[in-house]
Amino acid sequence: MSTEPNFDISQVDEVIHGRIRLAVMAYLSAVSPASFPELTEKTGTTNGNLSTHLTKLEGAKYVELEKGYNGKRPQTLVHMTDTGRKAWLRYLDAMRDIIGL
Amino acid sequence: MANETLIKDLENASRIAREAESAPLLGGSIGLMWASLATIALMAHGAVLAGWIDIPVAMTGLIWATYGILGTILSALLGRRISSKPGCHSLANRAAEGAWVAGGMMIATFAISLVVAMFMGKIDVVDFNFIPPAAFAISAVINGMLAKLTGYGYLKFGAIMSGVATAVTLIMVRQPEMYFVAGGLLIVSGVIPAFIETRRAN
Numbered sequence: 001m002s003t004e005p006n007f008d009i010s011q012v013d014e015v016i017h018g019r020i021r022l023a024v025m026a027y028l029s030a031v032s033p034a035s036f037p038e039l040t041e042k043t044g045t046t047n048g049n050l051s052t053h054l055t056k057l058e059g060a061k062y063v064e065l066e067k068g069y070n071g072k073r074p075q076t077l078v079h080m081t082d083t084g085r086k087a088w089l090r091y092l093d094a095m096r097d098i099i100g101l
Numbered sequence: 102m103a104n105e106t107l108i109k110d111l112e113n114a115s116r117i118a119r120e121a122e123s124a125p126l127l128g129g130s131i132g133l134m135w136a137s138l139a140t141i142a143l144m145a146h147g148a149v150l151a152g153w154i155d156i157p158v159a160m161t162g163l164i165w166a167t168y169g170i171l172g173t174i175l176s177a178l179l180g181r182r183i184s185s186k187p188g189c190h191s192l193a194n195r196a197a198e199g200a201w202v203a204g205g206m207m208i209a210t211f212a213i214s215l216v217v218a219m220f221m222g223k224i225d226v227v228d229f230n231f232i233p234p235a236a237f238a239i240s241a242v243i244n245g246m247l248a249k250l251t252g253y254g255y256l257k258f259g260a261i262m263s264g265v266a267t268a269v270t271l272i273m274v275r276q277p278e279m280y281f282v283a284g285g286l287l288i289v290s291g292v293i294p295a296f297i298e299t300r301r302a303n
Binding site: 019022023025026027029030031032033034035038041042043070071073075095099 | 108110111113114115117118119120121122124181184185187188189190191192
């Protein structure tokens, strides 16, 4: 009987599978919505870089961006959607299979 | 991704998720403000009943109206500051906000219903003494729920002390001294835990 992990690369969600997007999804899995500055701080990336990754996640409907104000200051809040949460859980399952946990 | 990079990225994601999940409760300053104001109002009410402040007993309603208005305004101001802090939408913070807003509304509903009943001649002024035990009971439930959710000992302490305060104030419900006792118990069950929460968040 083989002890090799069940490695199936097609299980891996390419939208989530990147350092910044993975970090964004991990943070949003516990804190949603999160503000844009909060995400740049927690993921250790720049505004421009985060914007690019959020656009990709938004395109997959994994996150929703809500533009508004906090007092008089403009504020962007990032929400993890239900689709995003399901995709995140599937991604974690796939990783467990690949790593063999 | 190479295997090592993948594991490093997953570890990083796991650390971020764990940090986010353990974000401290941020409502301590609001809790401290409400508990401090309520302590002052309870002591002032007790002082009126004891005759130390020379105003008609019926005017104690003004003390509580001032407490409600001032507390609501300060809550809005403090809430705006909190809403820009990292972790303010963590599960525990959302649960705390929802529970305290609902709890505050229930205490207000209880008080307004008593005012209406009094104007309809169905209750005596002394029946307002049931508000502090009711508020302590609500506080015990909320603190207990949040203690279970976060595992914070100071919330467990707040829940137990609020439970004790509920019992003590109910036993003393017909005595005017109850207001002084309630004020003292609120310092232990509300002011101190809220102070600890504020310190942890900073």
